[in-house]
Amino acid sequence: MRKAALAVLLAAAVLLPGTSRAEDQFSSFALQQVGKLISNPPLFLYEFQRNMESTTPIPPGKFIGVNYHFLGGILIIPLPDITTDYNISGKVRLHPEGRLYPGLPQLDLDAGYWKSPLAHKLEHPDASATDSQTKLTSLNVGGQYMAAVMSSSVEPRVRLFWGYKVSRLHVDMGLNKPSDVFGTQVQSFSGRLREDTFSAGIEHAYSDGKRWTMEGGYGLKNHLLSAKVAWSGTFLELGFNIYPESVFIMQPEVNFHVYF
């Protein structure tokens, strides 16, 4: 599959006559993405999981929240991404600010899970080792995260928050017969990624049920920087994630949430 994708991209780059500068750049970008995917598949897919993860605090007066990641993507225009369709995340407030002890910050616990139903559509479970072509017999892509977020008020409508998040992602792939990958025969691939992220941010309520948040984070294991600016309403959140190491640095997101 990988060789076919490369062949398609190379053929498109070669056969299209008189390719313009924009198409050359797009072809180059496509090559970069394929190269990144091949060299480290879990790290490449983690960009999509990061769009889905939410570490903002539960609004004052609420106790529990449920979140669904709807749109994300590597383009400026939000599109369904690999975590869409089958994802869910939730938050629960363990104790509000100052309730247990004066000055003690609010503590929330967050967790989320996603799985790619698209992966199963690429499988050929009936493929056998005698087939002429190399095919995927199994593909399982998914991830989960957990986070603890503390928040403290600096003003009635302004809060600072900080948190620690543990993310995990897995990519499991099986082929119907061994394939030569850089001199090694590969019939199955199992990739795991774990990232521990420390984040901090500020939240400001600017209207009834509306707030904006600004958050920065740093991944301790893979040294990944991230930043996020988001506007949240009663049910909708629109955010822009900023990943400096990515080819497309700004990645939008659209989430649905309900707080009780």
Place this chain on the structure above:
Amino acid sequence: MKPSLASLISILILPSIVFAADPVLLKNVSGTVELKAGEQAAWTQALPGASVPSGSQVRTGADGRAELKFKNKTSVWLKPSTNVALEQQGAKHNRIILANGSMKLRVPHLGFREKFEVRTPVAVASVRGTVFTVDDRNLQTLFGDVKMAFDDGRKLDVPQGTGFNGEKVSLLSRIEEEIGLENWAPGIADDQRRRELQEFVNNRQQIRDFAHDALARNNEVIASLAAAVKQNDFAAGRTLTDVHGNLVRVEQVLDRPNPSTIQVTNVTLRTSYNFTSGRYSYHGTPDSRIDALIGKAVFNENLPTQISDFPGFFSSNKDSVKIDYADLIAVNMSDPNHIATVAFLGERGNLDPRNLGYTDDIVSNLYVGNLNGREELSTLSKANAVSFGLTGYQENKLAKSNYGNGSNGQLYSFAEKPFTKLPNTQTWTNGTGASNIWVCTENYVINNSGGIRNVSDYTSSGINVSDLLGNSAAESVVFVKGEKRIGNGLAPDNANDILGTNIDLVIIPDLFYAVAKTLATSADVFNTTH
């Protein structure tokens, strides 16, 4: 608004239910403040420190302000023209009735089953760990949350940052927030109160300006972050086409295996290898391959954790910090059990090859051969190279090297250098009678499409350095050839590949460009004379 009947009943009946407790004190007063110590008592001028027992009432005049202090550290500030009654006071349960006016309360964290309630003309507010203001109809929660219960059975939550305006809960306006956060303590002159409020507003404006600037500078920060690399471990990667037309993925890493070592690894990955004609013949296979270039320097001292501290560290320690070992290793790792290796391995403090005794400079030799696995590659040094099966060589300065460049500014060059096998004693010889090998390299500067660049590409005006470097790479194809005699001279034997393959490296400048941008350049960064 007049108190409801229920509120009045509360005032009449409940004062008879008194729990013994420490009294509430009038901590501070200013202007006209009066106290009525019981239902039958008369109004008297309130003095600071006066006790306010259950069933008492306190009222402020048009110019009066007062502060009440409870035993559980609850503070209540009364504005002018305010009338409150202490309905219930006890160790576990305190209740204040606001008949008219406005007051601000700060209720600290309460104990288990401890309650604090405020009854207004419209509702009862229960709080714990809260700062809020309340008047006849409205309630604003500044910190914490307030639970309101109405006479008709309704219940309402007023969380932090919101207020109840008699009809619904909504976000506090800026004015409401500023009034709530104002200093309500009595005894402060109005102009001082205004100054404090203005200072508070200015501080908030500074915070807003900071947030606005931070958002407005996002693009600039993104651009600099995109060019910068991580602090301790640097990495870069690119996919491009090499000079032979093969698709190549290049990964670079700069890391610190230990505090005294810097190592740069450049890995070139290819899914297939089509070698087009060049100056030298390739006798290997067209299969997928991995080529790598590893540069390592081991210092005699631990280096700073942050690479941005390197210039200052080397500048201030230029006489003491030296490189003990320096290695430049090029390998073809396509067969992980037979890694074709061409390595220059150097060590400080060796015998000077010019027979001048021991030298403090780095003395390096060439080592060529096949390593048996990646473990040997990761631990390769001058001390163990021969034991790993590599053969040592030194440059044969008696034989003539060959060099050449591209024409018309084309960025291409080749080099052919003879090397003589080191004798077992590793001492210098003049090479007479020993056979040579030739290390032959073809070097290109290419663009991402594999085309060979020209000098004019870099000398044109108006170029964007970042874009140009992002579309440039170096390719070095290394062969180790045997030797043949041509007339009276010696030359590399193109048909004799010592390693059986070549090492084809594509090196991108991304990592070095990013590091250079974050470092202040220093002329004496590395103190070595070799």
